[in-house]
Amino acid sequence: MNAIDWSAEGRTCIDLLRDLIRIPTINRGTRDEGDGNERPAAERVAEHLRAAGIEPKLFEKQKNRTNVVARVRGTGEKPPLLLNAHLDVVEADASRWKHDPFGGEIHDGYVWGRGAIDMKHMAAMSACVMALVARDAREGKKLSRDLIFAAVADEESGCELGSLFLADEHADEVRAEYMLGEIGAFSLHLFGRTFYPIQVAEKGVCWVRATYEASPGHGSMPDPDSAVVRLAKAISRLGRRRLPMHPTAVVTQFIHGLARELPRPQQQVLKRLTTPQVAALILDYLVRDPGQRRSFGAMLSNTASPTVVRAGSKVNVIPGRASVDIDGRTLPGQSEGAFLAELREALGGDPRLEVLRSLPPVEASSQTPLFDCLAEVVKRNDPMGHPLPYLIPGFTDAKAYARLGTTCYGFAPVKFDPTAPTGEPVSFTQMYHGHDERVPVDGLVWGLRVLYEAVTTFCV
Numbered sequence: 001m002n003a004i005d006w007s008a009e010g011r012t013c014i015d016l017l018r019d020l021i022r023i024p025t026i027n028r029g030t031r032d033e034g035d036g037n038e039r040p041a042a043e044r045v046a047e048h049l050r051a052a053g054i055e056p057k058l059f060e061k062q063k064n065r066t067n068v069v070a071r072v073r074g075t076g077e078k079p080p081l082l083l084n085a086h087l088d089v090v091e092a093d094a095s096r097w098k099h100d101p102f103g104g105e106i107h108d109g110y111v112w113g114r115g116a117i118d119m120k121h122m123a124a125m126s127a128c129v130m131a132l133v134a135r136d137a138r139e140g141k142k143l144s145r146d147l148i149f150a151a152v153a154d155e156e157s158g159c160e161l162g163s164l165f166l167a168d169e170h171a172d173e174v175r176a177e178y179m180l181g182e183i184g185a186f187s188l189h190l191f192g193r194t195f196y197p198i199q200v201a202e203k204g205v206c207w208v209r210a211t212y213e214a215s216p217g218h219g220s221m222p223d224p225d226s227a228v229v230r231l232a233k234a235i236s237r238l239g240r241r242r243l244p245m246h247p248t249a250v251v252t253q254f255i256h257g258l259a260r261e262l263p264r265p266q267q268q269v270l271k272r273l274t275t276p277q278v279a280a281l282i283l284d285y286l287v288r289d290p291g292q293r294r295s296f297g298a299m300l301s302n303t304a305s306p307t308v309v310r311a312g313s314k315v316n317v318i319p320g321r322a323s324v325d326i327d328g329r330t331l332p333g334q335s336e337g338a339f340l341a342e343l344r345e346a347l348g349g350d351p352r353l354e355v356l357r358s359l360p361p362v363e364a365s366s367q368t369p370l371f372d373c374l375a376e377v378v379k380r381n382d383p384m385g386h387p388l389p390y391l392i393p394g395f396t397d398a399k400a401y402a403r404l405g406t407t408c409y410g411f412a413p414v415k416f417d418p419t420a421p422t423g424e425p426v427s428f429t430q431m432y433h434g435h436d437e438r439v440p441v442d443g444l445v446w447g448l449r450v451l452y453e454a455v456t457t458f459c460v
């Protein structure tokens with residue numbers, strides 16, 4: 001390991017990341033020609049791999065929605081380990097950014113741009129780790145497992161043209177015992193301590209349309225029980241209520257892990273969040289930071305966000321129907337039926353509920369040799385850091401690989417410095433889909449080393 005020149009490898013990784021940011025792979029989910037267009041980014045990754053003596057394969061379910069898969073063979077003693085990153089990004093409104101979101105510029109010690117942490121940084125780090133592992137193999141130091149790398153399309157619109165396509169139609173290319181990908185191993189600075197959440201679980205998706213029907217009528221004679229009024233009341237009720245609390249084992253472990261490091265008064269408050277009977281009260285009255293309140297809230301219950309409202313088309317006609325689309329997210333252990341019952345109760349007024357899309361939650365055990373190894377490598381590289389298993393409220397490519405029986409963890413290491421000398425302090429969570437997304441140059445080089453050490457320590 002001493003033979004590696006980390007500053008040179010870090011520069012290579014940063015250059016690759018900057019190139020990838022300059023390729024706008026914006027995924028609006030329209031499925032139109034030109035949407036996403038991951039092909040040039042996939043080719044840039046493939047070029048990096050080829051230069052390292054690795055022959056990648058390209059797969060497309062739809063033209064220009066390209067996925068790259070590559071493999072460095074190990075001794076075959078144990079089943080493969082997969083690294084995964086998505087190449088597509090969400091939109092960026094350049095007028096709200098300090099620097100060009102597709103410029104890949106370096107300012108104040110950060111690489112700026114859409115995808116800097118979601119998650120072209122992981123694509124760049126993984127490609128560089130592949131190159132290092134291939135070099136090790138040529139020098140006779142083969143890993144005990146094949147190392148596979150998938151750089152995929154279409155994560156931001158539900159993975160259909162990316163990881164789900166690979167898992168369903170090219171399973172042999174990506175089948176692995178373990179996967180490392182989004183989201184985890186970023187430094188989280190809370191209450192003056194440093195934590196490294198490692199994703200082991202993610203919520204399920206249950207998108208629902210709730211429709212209210214009532215008699216239509218003339219706008220000149222108001223009806224207090226019209227479909228629109230009933231819908232408005234239901235949305236307002238849903239906005240004020242929390243769905244019931246169901247602290248899962250992973251969330252309890254995460255919250256108790258945070259609490260352990262805190263002074264006594266805060267420790268007591270935090271620990272009570274895992275008691276269902278009082279969790280809502282604690283959240284509403286004792287967790288003061290609104291960001292923390294929302295984020296703990298999403299970990300502790302199923303959630304339902306009203307997003308798209310539809311009713312009426314003419315100002316003088318009271319419509320007979322009004323509906324709202326609801327972005328529902330379900331905790332591991334919660335069935336779709338149980339969620340729909342909670343939703344119905346929260347909305348009131350007996351709507352017709354129609355499930356538009358449903359994906360199950362994913363949960364992996366944190367009692368595995370790989371999890372222990374990841375935690376140990378993080379601690380080795382930041383002795384003040386506390387790795388913790390973590391549940392994310394969103395969804396990632398882990399949903400696809402979990403179908404193949406793969407144990408998936410979020411591990412795309414980056415270290416943020418809360419006392420950075422230039423600019424304001426920056427955190428991972430505020431960068432996510434936000435304006436001014438950026439990744440610290442030093443923190444990424446740190447991450448590259450951590451990822452390489454994790455892979456090589458685990459696959460001896």
Ligand SMILES: [Zn+2]
Nearest residue numbers: 118119155182
């Ligand atoms: Zn992402």
